[in-house]
Amino acid sequence: MKRLALIVLAIAAFACTEKHIRTISPEADIVMARLQQAAGNNQFFFGQEDFPFYGHSWEYEEGRSDVKEVCGDYPAVLGCDLGHIELGNDKNLDGVPFDVMRKAITDHFRAGGIVTISWHARNPLTSSNAWDVSDNTVVASVLEGGSHYDLFQTWLDKVAVFLDSLRMEDGTRIPVIFRPWHEHTGSWFWWGRKLCSSQEYIALWKMTVDYMRNRGLDNLIIAYSPNYGGLDREAYMERYPGDDYVDLLGLDAYGDGQEFLDMLRNELSMVAQLGKEHKKAIALTECGMGGLGNPLWFTQILLKATEGHPVSYALVWRNAPDYLMPMHIFAPYPGHASEQDFVAFYQDSRTLFLND
Ligand code: BMA
Numbered sequence: 001m002k003r004l005a006l007i008v009l010a011i012a013a014f015a016c017t018e019k020h021i022r023t024i025s026p027e028a029d030i031v032m033a034r035l036q037q038a039a040g041n042n043q044f045f046f047g048q049e050d051f052p053f054y055g056h057s058w059e060y061e062e063g064r065s066d067v068k069e070v071c072g073d074y075p076a077v078l079g080c081d082l083g084h085i086e087l088g089n090d091k092n093l094d095g096v097p098f099d100v101m102r103k104a105i106t107d108h109f110r111a112g113g114i115v116t117i118s119w120h121a122r123n124p125l126t127s128s129n130a131w132d133v134s135d136n137t138v139v140a141s142v143l144e145g146g147s148h149y150d151l152f153q154t155w156l157d158k159v160a161v162f163l164d165s166l167r168m169e170d171g172t173r174i175p176v177i178f179r180p181w182h183e184h185t186g187s188w189f190w191w192g193r194k195l196c197s198s199q200e201y202i203a204l205w206k207m208t209v210d211y212m213r214n215r216g217l218d219n220l221i222i223a224y225s226p227n228y229g230g231l232d233r234e235a236y237m238e239r240y241p242g243d244d245y246v247d248l249l250g251l252d253a254y255g256d257g258q259e260f261l262d263m264l265r266n267e268l269s270m271v272a273q274l275g276k277e278h279k280k281a282i283a284l285t286e287c288g289m290g291g292l293g294n295p296l297w298f299t300q301i302l303l304k305a306t307e308g309h310p311v312s313y314a315l316v317w318r319n320a321p322d323y324l325m326p327m328h329i330f331a332p333y334p335g336h337a338s339e340q341d342f343v344a345f346y347q348d349s350r351t352l353f354l355n356d
Contacts, residue, residue, distance in 0.1 A: 022213070022244055023213070023218045024218055024220075024221075024247075025172070025173060025175065025218040025219050027172060027173070027174070027175045027219065028175035028218065028219050028220070028221055030175075031114055031175040031177075031221060032221055032247065032248075032281060034114075035114075035248070035281045035283070035312035035313065036281050036312065038312050038313075038352060039281060039282070039310035039311060039312040040310065042307075042308070042310075042350055043349070043350050043351070043352050044283075044284075044306055044311045044312055044313050044314055044350065044351065044352065045076035045077050045114060045312065045313035045314075045352045045353075045356075046067075046075050046076055046077065046313070046314060046315075046316075046345075046346075046351050046352065046353055047075045047076060047077025047078065047079055047114070047116065047313055047314065047315035047316070048065075048067055048075040048077075048078075048079065048315065048316050048317075048318070048319070048330070048331050049079035049080070049081070049286075049315065049316070049317045049318040049330075050079065050080065050081075050094065050096060050318040050319075051065045051066070051067060051074065051075050051078065051318075051319070051331075052064070052065055052074075052078065052104045052107075052108070053096050053100065053101075053104065054318075054319070054320070054321050055069075055319045055321070055333055056319050056321065056322055056329055056333035056336075057321065057322060057333065058321065059321055060100070066319050066329075066331055066332065066333035066334075067331050067332075067342075069333065069334050070331075070332050070333065070334060070336075070339050070342050070343065070346075071342060071343050071346035071353070072346075073346065073353035073354055073355050074108075074111075074113070074353065074354040075113075075315075075353060075354065076113055076114055076313070076352050076353050076354050076356060077113065077114045077115070077116060077313050077315050078104065078105065078108045078113055078114070078115050078116070079116050079117075079118070079286075079315050079317075079318075080092075080096070080101050080104075080105065080115070080116075080117050080118075081093065081094065081096075081117070081118050081119065081120055082117060082118070082119040082120075082121075082159055082162060083119060083120035083121060083122070083130065084122070085098060085119075085158050085159060085162055086121055086122060086124075086154075086155035086158055086159070087122065088158065093120055093129070094318070094320075098162065102162075102165060102166060105166055105174060105176075106166065106167075106168070106174065108354075109168070109174045109175075110168070111354060112354065113354050114175075114177065114313065115166075115174060115175070115176050115177065116176065116177035116178075116179055116223070116285070116315065117163070117176050117177070117178055117179065118179045118180070118182055119159060119179075119180055120189075121155065123135075123138055123190045124138065124141065124142055124148045124151055124152050124155065125137065125138045125141050125142075125147075125148055125190075126138070130189050130190060131188055131189060131190075132190060133187060133188065133189070133190060133192060133194075133195055135190075135195075136194065136195045136196065138190040138191075138195065138196070139190070139191055139195065139196035139200040139201065139203075139204050140196065140200055142204065142207075143200065143203050143204065143207065144207070153211075156207075156208060156211040156212075159212075160211060160212055160215040160217060163176060163178070163212065163217050163219070163220065164215060164216075164217060166219070173217070173218065173219035174219060175219045175220075175221060176219055176220055176221070177220075177221045177223050177248060178212070178220040178221065178222055178223065179222075179223040179225055179250065179285055180205065180208050180209075180222075181201070181204060181205055181208070182225040182227075182250075182252060182285065182286070183225065183226065183227040183252050183286075184201060184226060184227075184239055185226040185227050185229075185231060185235060185236075185238075185239075186227045186229075191204060193239075198238055198239050201239045202239060202240075202241045202242075205239075205241040205245060206241055206245055209222055209241075209245050221247045221248055222245060222246050222247045222248070223246070223247065223248040223249075223250045223283070223285055224240065224241070224246045224248070224249055224250060225250030225251060225252050225285040225286065226239075226250075226251065226252070227251075227252045227253070228251050228252060228253030228254075228255075228263070228264060228267050229253075229263070230263075231251075231267050231270070232270065233270055233273075233274065236267075236270065236271065236274065237274070243278055243279075243280075246278075246280065247280060247281070248280055248281045248282065248283055248285075248312075249271050249274055249275050249278070249280045249281070249282045249283075250271075250282070250283050250284070250285030250286075251267060251268065251271055251282075251283075251284055251285065252284075252285055252286035252287070253267070253284060253286070253287050253305075254286070254287065254288055254289065254290060254317075255289065256289045256293070256294045256297060256301060257294075260301070261300075261301055261304055261305055264305045265304075265305055265309070268282075268284075268305065268306070268309040268311065269309060272309050272310050272311075275310065281310075281312045282309075282310060282311060282312060283311055283312045283313045283314065283315075284302075284305075284306070284311055284313070284314035284315065285315060286315055286316075286317060287302065287314050287315065287316055288316040288317050288330035288331075289301070289330070290317075290328070290330065291327045291328075291329065292329055292330060292331070292332065292336065292338055294338070295337040295338040295340075295341055296338070296341050297338060297341070298338065298341050298342050298344075298345035299341050299344050299345050299348070300341075302314060302345070303345060303348060303350065303351075306350070307350075316330040316331050317330040318330065319331055319333060
């Protein structure tokens with residue numbers, strides 16, 4: 001009897017610790033292997049945020065994409081954002097209906113594409129947006145024991161429900177590069193560097209990832225993405241939650257010019273070295289030049305920055321409709337000055353698009 005009780009206890013203890021064990025689906029493993037393979041060949045997948053939903057001069061027209069209209073193929077990586085899902089809204093912070101997003105994600109994966117999801121969550125303490133940095137107790141407030149813990153659990157639940165709803169007809173979950181709490185080395189989001197301690201940031205990260213894993217989400221490839229700019233190894237790793245909580249080492253980097261290129265190359269070689277040591281793929285999880293004023297940005301900056309570095313993908317940000325946000329663009333559209341340069345970028349043997 002005593003022995004039986006001990007066995008039961010041992011199983012219970014294992015079940016408790018098991019919730020923190022990383023499980024990853026075969027489909028997500030394939031995506032990770034494909035990312036590593038591309039990087040090993042000195043190639044990278046090109047991606048864009050929100051590309052199927054709208055472009056420079058249009059919104060919600062099935063099959064359209066500014067990038068496709070310029071080079072004939074779609075980006076290989078589709079980026080989406082869950083901001084406002086926490087409010088129970090039907091549309092995200094940029095007006096994209098979550099149903100439309102789900103369908104686009106499914107179609108993109110079915111066509112062989114890769115999906116990444118970020119979350120510009122609103123400020124749970126002040127009820128303002130993700131950029132409200134007026135209070136530096138927000139992260140503490142959502143952690144266990146904090147005043148907004150219960151509310152925040154309901155937010156995590158809404159994210160988990162959406163991520164779990166991304167499935168193929170046979171029920172298999174679609175692999176997603178999930179990229180929470182990004183650009184935390186800057187201080188423009190409520191989870192940013194000056195807004196919380198390292199311990200608080202790491203606790204927020206672990207709570208988020210554990211929540212998703214406890215819900216059985218084995219389709220997530222977790223991406224860590226500090227913001228570029230003056231980062232050395234220590235600064236990059238300062239708030240690293242640990243190898244069990246991260247699958248991909250990212251960098252978000254916006255800019256143009258020689259100084260930007262030199263610094264980005266330095267930081268990418270630092271991230272590449274860390275990727276080697278920690279056995280993680282690396283990526284430019286966000287990049288671009290706001291407004292795309294340099295017509296040679298794609299060949300002279302992005303291609304040169306990634307040359308010789310095992311960057312698995314590079315995702316540029318969204319092309320917002322001009323009538324909503326003038327020149328909030330990161331990829332060319334037909335008639336844009338960088339069209340030709342983008343075609344050369346597309347034709348370069350190192351870049352991979354959806355057909356690849
Ligand atoms: C920012 C801008 C915002 C947008 C946010 C989330 O960089 O594009 O307009 O709301 O990303 O997509």
